Amino acid sequence: MLFCKYVLPSIQPMPLLKRRSAFDDPDWIFELKYDGFRAVARVERGRTELISRNGNTFASFQDLQQNVCASLPNQSAVLDGEIVCLDRKGKSRFNDLLFRRGDPCFFAFDLLFVNGQDLRTAQLCVRKHELRRVLAGVRADSRVQYADHIETFGTRLFRRVCEMDLEGIVAKQKFAPYTSDRQISTWYKIRNPHYSQMVGREKLFERDRHDEPVAGWHGCTLACAYAEAN
Numbered sequence: 001m002l003f004c005k006y007v008l009p010s011i012q013p014m015p016l017l018k019r020r021s022a023f024d025d026p027d028w029i030f031e032l033k034y035d036g037f038r039a040v041a042r043v044e045r046g047r048t049e050l051i052s053r054n055g056n057t058f059a060s061f062q063d064l065q066q067n068v069c070a071s072l073p074n075q076s077a078v079l080d081g082e083i084v085c086l087d088r089k090g091k092s093r094f095n096d097l098l099f100r101r102g103d104p105c106f107f108a109f110d111l112l113f114v115n116g117q118d119l120r121t122a123q124l125c126v127r128k129h130e131l132r133r134v135l136a137g138v139r140a141d142s143r144v145q146y147a148d149h150i151e152t153f154g155t156r157l158f159r160r161v162c163e164m165d166l167e168g169i170v171a172k173q174k175f176a177p178y179t180s181d182r183q184i185s186t187w188y189k190i191r192n193p194h195y196s197q198m199v200g201r202e203k204l205f206e207r208d209r210h211d212e213p214v215a216g217w218h219g220c221t222l223a224c225a226y227a228e229a230n
Helices: 003-010 062-071 094-098 124-135 154-163 201-211 221-229
Strands: 024-032 037-044 047-052 077-084 105-114 144-146 150-153 168-173 187-191
Touching (some): 024 154, 037 062, 037 105, 062 105, 062 144, 105 124, 124 144, 150 154, 154 168
Parallel strands (some): 105 144
Antiparallel strands (some): 024 150, 024 168, 037 077, 077 105, 168 187
16 A cells, blocks of 8 residues: 555644734744645655645646655655745745746645654654755755744744735744644744735635635635636
8 A cells, every 4th residue: 555545544734723923932933824725745656646734636736746756756755835836036926826827836844754654743843854854855946845944033033024025924832743633733823914915815715715614725725726717
């Protein structure tokens, strides 16, 4: 039985809870909140799948899947990350992703399995270290990128994110395991309240909101279907 087929039933992305304000804490790490589609990448030798947080396959990202696979040869791995489109300044552009106006990339921020080893019970700082090691050999032109982070200084990062008109940050307890249980999740999204790209998005998705009960836009398969139909 293939590695990825074996682990698929147990993979549910770790929930992002909401928090209103940023904070500083030496036991936490802070990442940029990428504005795209949340995805789990399942990589098995010669094959890659990108799966939405609701368990659906992103069939429209064939080129990206092939690039992820080519970037991680001879690997069996499950990575958590975000599919995004970047502009020339390196900023996420959600509408470019939605309407296929650019080449998407995959920012990996967690490693759940690698070569048969289940890392979900390991501390986040350990998983991030292993993720960096796995991605160390990818080529410069790869569309698989490591999602970097800072420790302790969440307020400083959040202030800079707001100045740059980015979506927000994500705060993660660095000693916690990976879990799909919302009751014990230690991941928090802290959104920039003045983020310009949110203007008009509510209206864009309002007609399909009843079909996508999970709050937020990451991993929204309806968005993918909308983009392909238009």
